[in-house]
Amino acid sequence: MDSEIIREMTDRKHRAHRNSVTQHFLKKLFGDGLVLSKGEKWAKVRKLADHAFHGESLKNMVPAMIASAKAMVERWKDYKGKEIEVFEEFKVLTSEMISRTAFGSSYLQGKDIFEMLAKLTVIAFRNSFKIRLPGISKIIRSSDDIESEKLERGIQGMILQIVKKREEKVERGEMEDFGSDFLGVLIKAHHDADKKKRISLENLIDECKTFYSAGNETTTGLLSWTVLLLAIHEDWQEKARKEMTMIINESLRLYPPAIGTSRTTTREVRVGKLILPANIDVFIPIIAIHHDPKIWGPDALLFRPERFSAGVAKATNGNLHAFLPFGQGPRICVGSSFAVTEAKVALSMILQHYSFTLSPAYVHSPSVKVSIEPQHGIQVVLKAL
Numbered sequence: 342m343d344s345e346i347i348r349e350m351t352d353r354k355h356r357a358h359r360n361s362v363t364q365h366f367l368k369k370l371f372g373d374g375l376v377l378s379k380g381e382k383w384a385k386v387r388k389l390a391d392h393a394f395h396g397e398s399l400k401n402m403v404p405a406m407i408a409s410a411k412a413m414v415e416r417w418k419d420y421k422g423k424e425i426e427v428f429e430e431f432k433v434l435t436s437e438m439i440s441r442t443a444f445g446s447s448y449l450q451g452k453d454i455f456e457m458l459a460k461l462t463v464i465a466f467r468n469s470f471k472i473r474l475p476g477i478s479k480i481i482r483s484s485d486d487i488e489s490e491k492l493e494r495g496i497q498g499m500i501l502q503i504v505k506k507r508e509e510k511v512e513r514g515e516m517e518d519f520g521s522d523f524l525g526v527l528i529k530a531h532h533d534a535d536k537k538k539r540i541s542l543e544n545l546i547d548e549c550k551t552f553y554s555a556g557n558e559t560t561t562g563l564l565s566w567t568v569l570l571l572a573i574h575e576d577w578q579e580k581a582r583k584e585m586t587m588i589i590n591e592s593l594r595l596y597p598p599a600i601g602t603s604r605t606t607t608r609e610v611r612v613g614k615l616i617l618p619a620n621i622d623v624f625i626p627i628i629a630i631h632h633d634p635k636i637w638g639p640d641a642l643l644f645r646p647e648r649f650s651a652g653v654a655k656a657t658n659g660n661l662h663a664f665l666p667f668g669q670g671p672r673i674c675v676g677s678s679f680a681v682t683e684a685k686v687a688l689s690m691i692l693q694h695y696s697f698t699l700s701p702a703y704v705h706s707p708s709v710k711v712s713i714e715p716q717h718g719i720q721v722v723l724k725a726l
Contacts, residue, residue, distance in 0.1 A: 347625055347630070347662040347663075347665065347669065369461060369465070369489050369490070369492075369493045370458070370461050370462060370465050370550070370554055370711075371547070371550060371551045371554060371555070372543075372546065372547030372548075372550050372551065373543075373544065373547045374386075374544075374547040374548045374549075374550060374551030374552075375387060375390060375548060375551055375675060376551050376555060377551075378547075382544070383672075385530075385538070385540065386530075386540060386544065386548055387671075387675060389526050389527065389530055389540075390523070390526075390548070390675040390676075391675060392526060393443075393521075393522065393523040393526045394523070394675055394676055394678060394679045395678055398521060398522075399678055399679060399682060401521070402442040402443075402522075402679070402682070403682065403686065405438070405441040405442045406438050406441075406442060406682065406683055406686040406687075407686055407690070408441075409434060409437040409438045409441060410434065410438075410686050410687045410689075410690040410691075411690060412437075413430065413433070413434050413687070413690075414690050414691060414693075414694050414695075417430075417691075417694075417695065417723060418725075420723050421723055421724070421725045422722070422723065422724065422725075423722065423723065424700045424702065424720050424721070424722050425720070425721060425722075425723055426718045426719065426720050427564070427565055427568050427718075427719050427720075427721055428561065428565045428714070428715050428718040428719050429718065431560070431561045431564040431565050431687070432455075432557065432561050433448065434561075434564070434687060435556070435557050435560040435561045435564070435683060436448050436451060436452070436455045436557055438560075438683050439451070439552065439553065439556050439557060442522065442523075442679075443522055443523035443524060443552055443556070444503060444522065444523065444524045444549070445507070445520060445522050445524060445525070446503060450503070451553070453495075453499055454496055454499050454500065454553055455553065455557060457492045457495050457496050457499075458496060458550070458553060458554045458557075460488075460492055461489060461492045461493070461496070462554070462558075462710055462711055463710075464485045464488060464489050464492075465489075465711075466709075466710045466711075467485065468485055496550060497546050497550075500546050500549045500550065500553075501542075501546065503524065503549075504524070504528060504542075504545065504546075504549075507519060507520065507524060507525070507528055508528065519532075523548075523549075523552060524549065527540065527545045527548055527549070528545065530545075531545050552676065554711065555674075555676065555711065556676050556679065556680070558598070558710075558711040558712040558714075559598045559674070559676065559680045559712060560680045560683045560684055561712075561714070562596065562598055562712040562713060562714055563589070563592060563593065563596075563598065563680060563681075563684045564683075564684050564687055564688065565714070565715060565719050566592050566595070566596035566713075566715075566719075567588065567589060567592040567684065567688060568688075568691075568697070568719060568721060569699070569703075569715070569719050569721075570588075570591070570592055570595070570644050571588070571697070572697050572698055572699040572719075572721045573644070573699055574644055575696070575698060577644075577646060578692060578696055578697075580646075581688065581692055582689075582692050582693070585685050585688060585689065586649070586685075587646040587647065587648075587649035587650055588646045589681060589684055589685065589688075590646070590649040590653065590656075590664075591644060591645065591646040591648065591649055593666035594631045594637075594664065594666070595631070595632075595642075595644065596707070596713050597627050597628055597631055597665075597666040597713070598666060598667065598674075598680075598712040598713070599627060599711075599712060599713075600626070600627060600628040600709055600713060601624055601625055601626045601627045601628065601629075602624075602625050602627065602668055603622055603623060603624045603625065604622070604623050604625070605620060605621065605622050605623075606618065606619050606620060606621055606623065607619065607620075625665075627665055627666070628713075630663055630665070631663075631664070631666075633663075636657060636658070636660060636663045637656075637657075667680075693726070694725065694726055695723050695724060695725060695726060696723075696724045696726060697721040697722060697723050697724065698721065698722050698724070699720075699721055699722075700720035700721055700722050702720045703717075703719060703720045703721075704716075704717045
């Protein structure tokens with residue numbers, strides 16, 4: 342797909358392209374949060390989330406991220422000279438970081454939510470290619486239907502408990518306001534005196550579900566694939582201690598969080614030389630674009646972080662929309678800066694204390710779920726510096 346067409350669809354003419362119709366089980370996973378919502382509802386919460394995950398707000402989250410990464414690195418002392426499976430380690434780390442920074446709680450408090458979301462993710466992607474017949478699906482319910490509804494209720498109930506605890510702290514005078522983290526921003530919006538700015542409790546819960554799920558998947562994948570690439574290309578570990586951005590960009594290029602994204606045209610629209618009729622789905626194949634030799638050169642499938650040494654514009658020969666690990670335009674992932682900051686903090690802490698090599702036990706088998714993840718984990722052997 343031509344990068345200029347992507348630019349028109351995601352940016353210049355984004356109003357003519359909305360999110361595609363959502364698969365049944367994905368709706369249970371994300372609710373009607375930022376990933377799936379549209380129109381005014383999306384715009385209202387997007388503004389809140391932009392404030393929560395950028396600028397000073399993001400900067401204030403860094404100490405908590407460092408504390409979480411420090412605790413993980415400390416645990417790894419038991420694995421010096423031994424094999425460690427980092428994919429599961431990073432799941433715990435990112436869950437801890439999200440719980441601390443976005444919801445003001447500990448990993449243990451959010452643990453049950455993450456576990457239920459993981460089960461719901463498996464159900465969602467087990468059913469992603471199944472056809473649901475209107476009407477019949479409501480009468481004949483599968484075991485996945487029953488289990489997913491049970492999980493959905495459980496997740497909603499636990500998030501509601503976290504919300505109520507925060508509200509009660511304010512009522513008792515233990516907090517002056519609802520806080521400046523993501524949860525606090527959402528609760529403030531829920532209690533806003535202006536009805537136009539107010540969000541419903543259901544919307545609040547959906548946004549929490551979205552960030553718990555998407556935030557965890559994105560950063561876990563980014564960290565895991567980056568460690569794999571650095572374990573294979575050990576010479577880049579020393580360079581990474583000095584320069585992290587180009588390595589993270591190259592990891593995101595080779596293993597983007599999502600293999601693609603889709604849009605549905607809201608009206609007849611011209612993109613490039615094409616005239617698209619209304620109500621058709623258009624798939625943007627992110628991973629194919631990221632691996633296209635016409636854009637990236639004959640070494641497109643190789644790990645070459647130096648291609649980003651002068652920035653994204655230089656790496657893409659000015660085709661900025663050819664690099665879209667988090668999407669592009671107004672609907673670019675609101676947590677992208679958060680995810681990259683998490684990854685930089687964690688990788689910096691790891692590389693200060695360890696070098697690592699790929700374990701002979703590792704089996705390369707990327708699997709597509711919410712994001713691209715290693716089906717059999719990623720095993721590396723740690724060496725203390």
